[in-house]
Amino acid sequence: MLLLLALVCAAPVIASYLMYYVFKPAGGTSSYGALIEPQRPIPAQLVVTDESGQRLPFKSLEGKWLMVIVNGSDCDEQCATRLYFMRQVRALQSGERERVVNVWLRTDDKPVSDVLKTAYPQPDTRMLVADEKAIAAWLPAGDGTKLTDHIFLVDPNGNLMMRFPKNPDPKKINADVAKLLKWSRIG
Template sequence: MAQQDSAPAAAASPRDPRIDARTRRGRLQMLMLLLVCASPVIASYFTYYVIKPRGGATNYGALVDPQRPMPPVRVTDEQGQAVPLEQFRGKWLLVSADPSACDEACAKKLFTIRQIRAGQGQDRLRIVPVWLVTDDGKIDERLAAAYNEPYAGVRFLRIDRQAAQQWLPAEPGKRAEDTLFLVDPLGNLMMRFPQDPDPKKMSGDLKKLLKVSRIG
């Protein structure tokens, strides 16, 4: 008698529903964790741009949309050390970008961001004013003495000019060097101020953001 064919392989056992439940639960927990981490900034954006505090008053600075995250580049700090730009996440950054040959308009911007930071009271510790120096030229020692002092000083960080231009969008017909920018504590470029901005109105925008968001 001919040998019978072997029995077909047993069908694969059905997936254990308990494993599927644990997988779904794990994914949900991860999503909830991400939402919790991002919720302070999300809340501040929603309150500021949708609810519009103070009876619908509009913001002075222009919202950068879509947001632009920090580029994965390294910058050179005041000690000549190359550090990741992302190292400065966690604070609100008031950013100016100019070459080392800082002219009168550049110096005025440095003065503005330093004074705005100093004028925020206890919240000043949540803010870091930054000068992104877009070349390798020598910086006037008088600028360092005036604006790079330890208290309320401006951080001088050298960055590749092309990287700065790609990250910082200029107004139509303007240059990135013509304005000031605000970066949120998650590292997203969120606001651009007009050329020769009004410091009081800039400070007002920042005060409202700091009030509705406790992050940073």
């Protein structure tokens, strides 16, 4: 009877040992976006032209969470969809939305259509012009994708931290951003 009692008490310890060391559970991630490692700070030489035509370092936007897309000024359907997702994710943050800024890094200085300017007004969405080569040196494209396929997330310290997949699910992006805003007090 004593042996049976000892075996029942030791069973959970033995089972946990076997599950951890013998069967090797597969670790996962709780984020939808791909974490960027190692950290990639905003390059000091990345200079952008803002909506009024003034040149400023992109680093000057540090201090807020930045959701970034890259595209030419001729925003196609995929670009418009990503802008829409970014606007919706920002709006869903309710009281925390002021901590997030949407950034459209345009790779040319052609004028943006009035429809897009009206749909995505400043300061909620910044439409900045930057050199495509400088952007490509900083932002990594995923395997088999282009730079223009992704939404990127930059933390308030100026480090690129996450890349969302091509054709993203806005609910999952919202979950990631909400979690980051909840647990991070910076920005």
